[in-house]
Amino acid sequence: MKTRLVWLRNSGQTVAVGAANSLPPSSAVVRLDQMSGPVYTVPVPDMILDYMDFNDPMLALSSWIGQIGDFGLDLVWRFIHIVVTLWHIVSGIFESVESYAISLGLIQKYSSIDIEKLKCLAVVVDIEAARDVSKVIELLQWLTTIGVKQVGLFDSQGLLKKSKDMILEMVPRSVLLQETGEKHISPDRIALEFISSSDNKEAVVKAANILLEKYLKSIHPENGVGENVFTESHLNEALRVVGESVHVPDLLLVYGPVRSHLGFPAWRLRYTEIVHMGSLKYMRYGSLLKAIHKFTGVRQNYGV
């Protein structure tokens, strides 16, 4: 009777090694009670294990090579992660240095920006960052210094909306966009708009309701055909009726750990440049200036 050396996986952390005399040749399931002789437990990485016939050295060798190969590839994959992380750290350091140089005015090309090209800027703030209103106020003060005229502030849960009065009070020369309208902003003022997730899909649903009712009212009793109210201009109008702005921001700055617009009104994002700025807590004036300067150099084909 052949003695088989059997390896068992136990919760991915240890393996039991022992001899089994009574297994059928192709058994894939082995219990501890089927093993005879001493049983040793060995801590190993969670790898795919198999049992091997100790009497066939070539099979044993190829199985070993396969397991070592898997382990090696595991190391390589983890190493890729380390390399990419290091790359990001190094590039982050370079960006910090560059940002400080821009803030100090050492880099000539950022000293003058054609701000007229940036008609509407939107800022997306992560909800954790939105709790620190002082940083948001500081950001708005920087934007006022740069000369931005219209800023939409978004956070998914509407925390900035709740702090609207404080922000308007603390940011010099700021007005609420809804009060002035887009066309009546004075040159020395900055118009602020406060947006949350309720202005995204919920608003589109309300606007769709308006269009639905308009469509149903327009159905001819003879032919059952209604007016085509499902066009972009109709939906824009319906959004205005529910109190939403339809102005498309030229540039969207995302402050947070994730490069995602976090539910900013989808209808308004068609051709918006989206730039991830990192954490609001560690925001830098130089990075802000660089992002706006880069935007002024962008040329869009709009698909044509």
Place this chain on the structure above:
Amino acid sequence: MLSLLSIFFTCLALILIPCLFIFRRPSVPLFLKKAIIFIKTATSQYNDEEERYGTIEGKEKRGRMPKHVAIILDGNRRWANKRGLRVSEGHEAGARRLLEHVMDCFAIGINTISLFAFSTENWGRPDGEVNFLMAMFEKNFKSEMAYYDRYKVKISVIGRRTNMPESLLGLIQEVEEATKSYKEKHLIMAIDYSGRFDILQACKRLAEKTKNGLIQVEDLDERMIDKELMTSCSEYPNPDLLIRTSGEQRISNFFLWQSAYTELYFPNVLWPDFGEAEYLKALTWYQQRQRRFGLRV
């Protein structure tokens, strides 16, 4: 011996990994294919852990590999201009890159891939280019139909379809019909697609349902609109990761409604040059991000 071999692999990686980031077309494709296959193994281990533990931590680990990747294939014309080639050759190079990537993506566990092949705004391009693109889509559907059938890839084409040539429409219907029963791999081609039109047509379909008495106006909500969008053909309609090549940092009317919590990745490489190295970088970058879906952690 184990430690010697692991040292050997680490040294090999130290030499070869930098090549991934320096050279556009690494000269060791076999190594990269092994790495890609290995990613699949590594992530299957994470999925095993999640099933075993079933905790919030396990659920977070499930987010390691995106289920739905959307790609805006930008940069074909610039790629051709840089090389002094015709625009059509740029598009052909882009189509070859696409076919190379699709199966690699499915092999590592991605369920759905969406490709923004032609936007509604692209009809404004020169007639010659538009006709070439339509002919190229037709040619690729014909030549690759057997391939998708063999590898059980479900094909869906989303978009307006009103301006497409009849021959292409017929072919699209044929491919969709032939592959509709496949579930695990789904390739969505967005041809003549517009994110705004997608939202409007969803509203229109709901209007028709209301007219026919199937739903009431007051029942209309976000979920109903979700179900009427063109991406409702997919098990995972909202992309986890959206890649736009060529360095442009905007989504250009693609998946406006669906991309609320999508990770946006804008590599500075043109689509025909988007190779395995760039793809590995995108996935590694995705795995390092923390997604909270608007909730507090």
